[in-house]
Amino acid sequence: MPRTGGSYSTSDLSRKSGDVIAEALRHPVTITQRNKPRLVLLNIDDYERLIRQSDARSVGTLETMPSELLNEFEAAVDTYAGTDETNR
Incomplete structure (x- = not known):
């Protein structure tokens, strides 16, 4: 029978594949394998969802960054610059 937590050893996989x-x-x-996680088996729907999500990632520039995120970025840079000035 399945182990608690959805984890099997490689020998379990051989003996209890069903x-x-x-x-x-x-x-x-x-x-x-040897008590270390080595693989994950998942159904095809979950796999395809993960693939779709990974394909949705894209690289952006400051020009394409949402204004809220740009404001946070600028504030962090200003804070860092202020800290750097006081440490000189």
């Missing part, structure tokens, strides 16, 4: 796959269809399952 149980491991059934659980991975419900939620991600960690596969351990």
